Amino acid sequence: MEYESVIGLEIHVELNCATKMFCDCPNRPGDEPNQNTCPICLWFPGAIPKFSREALEKASMVCLGLNCQIQERSAFDQKVYYYPDLPKGFQLSQAHRPLARNGWLDITGQDGKTKKLRIHHIHMEEDVAKLVHETEGRTPISLVDFNRAGAPLVEIVTEPDMRSPYDAMEFIRALRTQIRYVGSSDCSMESGTMRVDANISIRPKGTDQMNTKVEVKNMNSIRHLGDAITYEIQRQIACLQGGEPIVLHTRLWDPEKKVTTAMRGKFSGPCVPDPAVAQILVSQAWLNEMQARLPEMPAQKADRFIRQFGLTREEAVMMSAERDLSEYVEAVINHGIKPKTATHWLATQFLPALRERRQTIVDTTVKPDRFAGLLSMLERDEINANAAREVLNQLFERDDSPAELVEKAGVRQISDASALEGLIEKVLVANVSAVADFRNGVSKAMGFLIGQAMQASGGKANPKLIREILTKKLGA
Amino acid sequence: MPSDIFSYREPSPSSRGKDGALSGMKMALQPNMSVRGWPTEAGSMALRRFVALENATVVERLKEAGAILVGSTRMSELGFGLAGDLTASAVSEGHADCALITDTMGESLVAASIAGLWALKPTYGIISRLGLIGLVPSMECYGAVAMKPQDIAPVMKVIAGRDENDFSMPDLAIPDFRLDGKKGNTIKTIAVLKECLDLLSDDEAALFRSGLSRLEQAGFSLQEESMEEFGLFRTVHQVVGSVEASSSAGKYDGVRYGHRASAAKNWNEMYLKSRAESFGMPVKAYLFQGAYFQFENFDAFEDACRIRARLVKAMDDLFTRVDAIAIPTRRKKHPAEKALSVTQVYDAFLLTLAASVTGLPALQVPGVMSDGDFDSGLQLVGRRLSDPHLLSAGARLRR
Numbered sequence: 001m002e003y004e005s006v007i008g009l010e011i012h013v014e015l016n017c018a019t020k021m022f023c024d025c026p027n028r029p030g031d032e033p034n035q036n037t038c039p040i041c042l043w044f045p046g047a048i049p050k051f052s053r054e055a056l057e058k059a060s061m062v063c064l065g066l067n068c069q070i071q072e073r074s075a076f077d078q079k080v081y082y083y084p085d086l087p088k089g090f091q092l093s094q095a096h097r098p099l100a101r102n103g104w105l106d107i108t109g110q111d112g113k114t115k116k117l118r119i120h121h122i123h124m125e126e127d128v129a130k131l132v133h134e135t136e137g138r139t140p141i142s143l144v145d146f147n148r149a150g151a152p153l154v155e156i157v158t159e160p161d162m163r164s165p166y167d168a169m170e171f172i173r174a175l176r177t178q179i180r181y182v183g184s185s186d187c188s189m190e191s192g193t194m195r196v197d198a199n200i201s202i203r204p205k206g207t208d209q210m211n212t213k214v215e216v217k218n219m220n221s222i223r224h225l226g227d228a229i230t231y232e233i234q235r236q237i238a239c240l241q242g243g244e245p246i247v248l249h250t251r252l253w254d255p256e257k258k259v260t261t262a263m264r265g266k267f268s269g270p271c272v273p274d275p276a277v278a279q280i281l282v283s284q285a286w287l288n289e290m291q292a293r294l295p296e297m298p299a300q301k302a303d304r305f306i307r308q309f310g311l312t313r314e315e316a317v318m319m320s321a322e323r324d325l326s327e328y329v330e331a332v333i334n335h336g337i338k339p340k341t342a343t344h345w346l347a348t349q350f351l352p353a354l355r356e357r358r359q360t361i362v363d364t365t366v367k368p369d370r371f372a373g374l375l376s377m378l379e380r381d382e383i384n385a386n387a388a389r390e391v392l393n394q395l396f397e398r399d400d401s402p403a404e405l406v407e408k409a410g411v412r413q414i415s416d417a418s419a420l421e422g423l424i425e426k427v428l429v430a431n432v433s434a435v436a437d438f439r440n441g442v443s444k445a446m447g448f449l450i451g452q453a454m455q456a457s458g459g460k461a462n463p464k465l466i467r468e469i470l471t472k473k474l475g476a
Numbered sequence: 477m478p479s480d481i482f483s484y485r486e487p488s489p490s491s492r493g494k495d496g497a498l499s500g501m502k503m504a505l506q507p508n509m510s511v512r513g514w515p516t517e518a519g520s521m522a523l524r525r526f527v528a529l530e531n532a533t534v535v536e537r538l539k540e541a542g543a544i545l546v547g548s549t550r551m552s553e554l555g556f557g558l559a560g561d562l563t564a565s566a567v568s569e570g571h572a573d574c575a576l577i578t579d580t581m582g583e584s585l586v587a588a589s590i591a592g593l594w595a596l597k598p599t600y601g602i603i604s605r606l607g608l609i610g611l612v613p614s615m616e617c618y619g620a621v622a623m624k625p626q627d628i629a630p631v632m633k634v635i636a637g638r639d640e641n642d643f644s645m646p647d648l649a650i651p652d653f654r655l656d657g658k659k660g661n662t663i664k665t666i667a668v669l670k671e672c673l674d675l676l677s678d679d680e681a682a683l684f685r686s687g688l689s690r691l692e693q694a695g696f697s698l699q700e701e702s703m704e705e706f707g708l709f710r711t712v713h714q715v716v717g718s719v720e721a722s723s724s725a726g727k728y729d730g731v732r733y734g735h736r737a738s739a740a741k742n743w744n745e746m747y748l749k750s751r752a753e754s755f756g757m758p759v760k761a762y763l764f765q766g767a768y769f770q771f772e773n774f775d776a777f778e779d780a781c782r783i784r785a786r787l788v789k790a791m792d793d794l795f796t797r798v799d800a801i802a803i804p805t806r807r808k809k810h811p812a813e814k815a816l817s818v819t820q821v822y823d824a825f826l827l828t829l830a831a832s833v834t835g836l837p838a839l840q841v842p843g844v845m846s847d848g849d850f851d852s853g854l855q856l857v858g859r860r861l862s863d864p865h866l867l868s869a870g871a872r873l874r875r
C-alpha cells in the first residue's frame with residue numbers, strides 16, 4: 001500500500017521584546033543565571049503580573065505577517081502543571097481565547113505550484129525557566145535559571161496541511177522570512193528563538209482519514225526538522241506493516257543517531273481562565289495602527305523588484321527573502337547602481353565576503369553608500385572587476401572611502417587609449433608568433449595577447465579598451 | 477494579653493509626619509499584607525519565615541498618609557475563614573483605631589460583627605491588591621474594621637484609587653469618601669429578600685425582623701423583593717473560589733521560600749511532601765476541591781462562572797428598584813471562629829457571600845440586630861461604588 005503523511009506544526013517563537021511578558025525584567029535569557037528576575041517573574045506572594053504592551057504589539061505583528069485575523073477579545077489562562085521550571089504551578093497561556101485565528105502562508109510545492117498552508121491560530125504565552133541538571137559529582141543536583149521565566153512567546157499552530165518533509169521545511173522558511181520582516185524575532189532554530197514540534201500521522205494515499213498522530217520534538221535546525229519527519233514517517237509505515245498500532249505519544253529527535261525515541265508522557269493539566277491578567281480588547285483604531293506598521297512583505301517586494309528594477313523572478317525572490325538584504329540592495333540601487341550589477345555583486349561577492357567574516361548586513365561597516373561607491377567606479381570603468389574584488393576586501397578592513405582605497409592600491413584602470421597604445425605596441429613586438437597565429441585564424445591567440453597586455457599594465461588596463469585597440473592594430 | 481493578638485509588633489511605631497490624612501491613626505494589619513521587613517507568613521507554613529521584600533500599595537499609601545502601623549495580627553491560614561483570626565480584637569481591645577482584614581467571603585464583616593464593630597467590605601477593584609497575599613484573586617479585597625464608621629471613611633479614601641502597578645484593577649471611577657451627611661443621603665429604599673429569609677432559622681429570622689423595624693424608625697423604607705437565585709451564591713463561591721485558590725497556592729512549592737520538606741528522594745517527592753506539610757485544614761481540603769474542579773470537573777467550573785455572571789446581573793437589576801439590601805451578617809448556630817472544615821466555613825459565611833461573588837460593597841453595622849444576648853450584625857449590600865453612601869446610611873441608622 002502506498003502511504004501519505006499528514007503533518008501539522010506547532011511553532012514557538014520568542015519575541016525580541018526589551019522586557020519579559022509580565023514584568024519589567026530585561027528579556028535577556030542568556031545573561032548570568034537569575035540576574036533578570038523580580039518578585040513577579042519569580043512569583044513571590046503578593047506579586048501581580050503586568051502585561052507588556054510591547055509583547056502584545058510584537059505578537060500582533062507576527063499575526064498580521066502570517067495573515068491571521070486578530071481577535072477582538074483574547075485572554076490568558078493558567079495552564080496548570082507542576083514542574084521545577086514553572087515557579088507558580090501554572091503557565092500563563094491563551095488556551096481558550098487566542099490572540100489570532102485563521103492565517104495562511106504560500107509555499108512553492110515540490111511540483112512547482114503554489115500551495116496555501118493554513119494556520120489554525122496564534123496565541124501568546126510566557127516561557128518557563130531553564131533547568132540545568134548537574135549529574136556529575138557526588139550528589140546530582142538540578143539548578144533553575146529564572147532568566148527565561150516569563151519571556152514573551154507566541155505559539156503558532158498550523159492546520160495539518162503539509163504532506164511531506166519538504167512542505168514542512170518550506171513552511172518554516174516562509175514563516176521565518178515573514179516574522180523576520182515584521183521584526184518580531186530572528187526565528188533561529190539553532191539558537192532556540194524558534195522551536196518547532198511536528199505532529200505526524202500517515203494514511204493510505206488518496207484517503208482523507210485522520211489517524212493517530214505522533215508528536216516529534218527537539219529539532220534544532222530546519223534540516224533536522226526534515227530529517228526527523230522523514231524518519232518518523234518511515235517508522236510509522238514500518239509499524240503498520242509490522243501490524244503494530246500507532247499510539248498517541250511524544251518522541252524526541254536524536255540528531256546524532258538520526259532517530260526519534262519515545263519520551264515519557266508529560267502530565268498535561270487543565271486550563272483555567274486567569275483572574276489577575278486583564279482580558280485584551282483590541283479596538284479597530286489600534287488594529288489600524290498595527291496594520292500601518294506592517295512593512296512591505298517579501299512577496300510584494302519581489303513583485304516590485306521585478307517591475308521596478310527589471311530583475312528576474314529568481315533574483316527578486318533572492319533579494320527580498322531577508323528584509324535587511326532587501327533594504328540594502330535597494331539602498332545600493334538608489335545610489336545610482338544598475339539593479340543587475342547591484343544584485344549580481346551582492347550575491348556573488350558581498351554576501352560570501354560577509355559570511356567569511358561572520359558579519360551580518362546590519363553590523364558590517366561596509367554600508368550601502370560605500371559598496372555603491374565601489375560599484376559606481378566599476379560601472380564607470382574606473383576600475384576593473386578584479387580590482388573591484390580586491391578593493392571590496394579592503395573595504396571590510398579599513399574605513400577609507402572606495403576611491404581612496406583604489407588610489408592607495410594603485411588599481412585605477414588605464415582607460416586612456418594613448419597610454420595603452422605604446423604598451424600594446426611592445427606586446428605585439430614581443431609576441432610575434434601569437435600575432436602570426438591570430439592572423440592565421442587561431443582566434444584564441446587574441447585572448448593570449450589581451451592577457452599579455454593586462455599583465456604588462458599591472459592589471460590596471462581596461463580590458464575592453466585593449467581588445468578594441470588590438471582588434472584595430474591587427475586589422476581583424 | 478496583647479501578645480496573643482499580634483504575630484508581629486512594630487518595635488517603634490511612628491507616623492511619617494503630622495499633617496497626613498491619617499496622622500496619628502493606629503492601624504493593625506494582617507501578616508499577609510506586605511510591609512517591607514515584616515514577617516509575612518500569612519498564617520501558613522507555606523510562607524514560613526517569609527519576609528516581605530516590598531510594601532503593598534495599600535501599605536505604602538497608609539504610611540504616606542501618616543498612619544501608625546502597629547503590627548500584624550494572628551490570622552487564619554491564608555485568610556480563609558476566621559478560625560484563629562484575632563484581627564478585630566486589635567480594635568476592640570484598643571490597640572488600633574482601625575484594622576484591615578483580608579475579605580474573600582465576608583471575613584471583615586463577620587469578624588466585626590463578632591466583636592461588635594463596624595466593617596466595610598469595599599467594591600471589588602477600587603483598592604490595589606499588589607502585595608496582598610490571598611487565595612482568590614477575583615474576590616479578595618481589604619475590608620476595614622473600626623469602632624465607628626468615621627474611622628473607616630478616611631482609611632478607604634487613602635487606600636482606594638488606581639495603582640499603575642496593579643493591572644488587574646478594573647477601570648472604575650473611585651467613589652468620593654468625603655461625603656458629608658446631606659450629600660450622602662442617597663440610600664432610601666432597602667430590600668428584604670424573600671429567599672434570604674428562607675435561609676434563616678426561625679430565631680434568626682425573628683431577630684432579623686426586629687432589627688428591620690429599627691431601619692424603618694430611622695426613616696428607611698423597606699421593600700420586599702425576590703431573587704430566585706440567591707441560594708446559588710454559596711455553590712458559585714465555593715467552586716470559583718476553590719479553583720482560584722488551587723492555582724494561587726500552586727506557587728507554594730517550598731523552592732524559593734517557605735517550608736521545604738527534608739529527605740525527599742527527588743523533586744517530585746519534595747513537592748508532594750513540602751505541600752502536604754505546608755497546608756493545614758481547612759485550606760488543604762479547599763485546595764483539593766479546587767483541584768477536583770480543575771482536573772476532573774471543569775464543566776462545573778465553567779457553569780459556575782456563567783452563573784456568577786448571571787448573579788451579577790440579577791443584583792444589578794435589583795438595584796434599579798432599591799438602594800441597598802439588608803441581610804444579617806452572621807448566624808448564631810454557625811460560629812465562624814470555630815469553623816474548621818470547608819463546610820463549616822461556608823455555613824458560617826453563608827450570608828456574606830453575595831457581596832463577594834458579585835464584587836459589591838457591604839457594610840456591617842453593630843447594635844441593630846441584637847437581642848441583648850446575640851448581635852447578628854446588620855449587613856447592607858449596596859450598588860457598585862456606593863461605598864461612602866453605605867457608610868453614611870449606617871451612620872444615620874445609629875444616630
Ligand SMILES: [Zn+2]
Nearest residue numbers: 023025038041
Ligand atoms: Zn521579572
